[in-house]
Amino acid sequence: MGKSTNITWHETTITKADRRIQNGHGSCVLWFTGLSGSGKSTIANAVSYELYRLGINEYVLDGDNIRHGLNKDLGFSEQDRAENIRRIGEVAKLFVDSGKVITTAFISPFRSDRDQVRAIFEEGEFIEVYIDCPLEECERRDPKQLYAKARRGEIKDFTGIDSPYEAPENPEIVIHSDKVTVEEAVEQVLHYLREKNII
Numbered sequence: 459m460g461k462s463t464n465i466t467w468h469e470t471t472i473t474k475a476d477r478r479i480q481n482g483h484g485s486c487v488l489w490f491t492g493l494s495g496s497g498k499s500t501i502a503n504a505v506s507y508e509l510y511r512l513g514i515n516e517y518v519l520d521g522d523n524i525r526h527g528l529n530k531d532l533g534f535s536e537q538d539r540a541e542n543i544r545r546i547g548e549v550a551k552l553f554v555d556s557g558k559v560i561t562t563a564f565i566s567p568f569r570s571d572r573d574q575v576r577a578i579f580e581e582g583e584f585i586e587v588y589i590d591c592p593l594e595e596c597e598r599r600d601p602k603q604l605y606a607k608a609r610r611g612e613i614k615d616f617t618g619i620d621s622p623y624e625a626p627e628n629p630e631i632v633i634h635s636d637k638v639t640v641e642e643a644v645e646q647v648l649h650y651l652r653e654k655n656i657i
């Protein structure tokens with residue numbers, strides 16, 4: 459329940475539909491989820507680059523970056539992760555309303571948090587992209603040496619080690635990042651967007 463009272467929703471003069479017409483394409487959020495090191499940031503940025511090249515209005519919301527600003531008051535407890543995802547979901551909704559195709563790269567380990575974000579969007583606007591990569595491979599990559607730290611007990615509540623990751627049950631897109639190249643992953647996402655007439 460919100461704390462604000464006496465507030466009224468104000469419809470904007472220019473609508474999401476108007477912005478989509480001006481842009482010449484649809485808007486949606488490609489919600490990447492997966493373990494640390496699975497490839498969320500790499501693939502989300504590669505998708506974004508390709509969309510930009512095609513003249514599509516895009517934006518990337520990335521976990522580490524948001525935690526430097528908007529969500530710098532949040533840690534990695536289950537409660538803080540839920541609030542992290544809730545806020546990102548609301549920000550993503552504003553971007554989708556602005557007419558963009560956005561990618562988000564957050565571990566978002568809890569199914570209920572992701573489902574709550576899905577619920578604030580209209581049908582077809584929330585596209586869950588599961589970056590499916592075995593923990594062993596993520597740990598082998600360990601691009602930020604965080605798994606090594608977690609194994610040494612220097613980071614607590616690390617996803618996949620001592621904090622759970624709940625895989626999506628019905629994601630729109632599954633990318634096996636241990637089996638396909640980044641280029642193939644990008645093509646998989648673009649194919650989906652074209653098939654749905656979003657781009």
Ligand SMILES: Nc1ncnc2c1ncn2[C@@H]1O[C@H](COP(=O)(O)OS(=O)(=O)O)[C@@H](OP(=O)(O)O)[C@H]1O
Nearest residue numbers: 494495521534539542564565566567614615616617
């Ligand atoms: N305890 C713990 N568990 C998981 N990840 C950790 C942790 N501490 C720091 N980091 C770093 O923070 C990035 C994950 O932030 P997110 O906002 O995506 O996490 S979450 O969605 O709220 O679970 C994550 O980024 P990625 O590696 O890009 O996933 C890590 O770099």
Ligand SMILES: Nc1ncnc2c1ncn2[C@@H]1O[C@H](COP(=O)(O)OP(=O)(O)O)[C@@H](O)[C@H]1O
Nearest residue numbers: 494495496497498499500599601635638639640
């Ligand atoms: N097929 C692939 N898709 C995505 N990343 C890959 C792939 N193969 C190797 N990598 C590497 O794995 C690492 C993934 O890191 P990152 O994108 O930061 O993951 P995350 O955002 O999920 O933590 C990068 O160093 C990237 O170069």
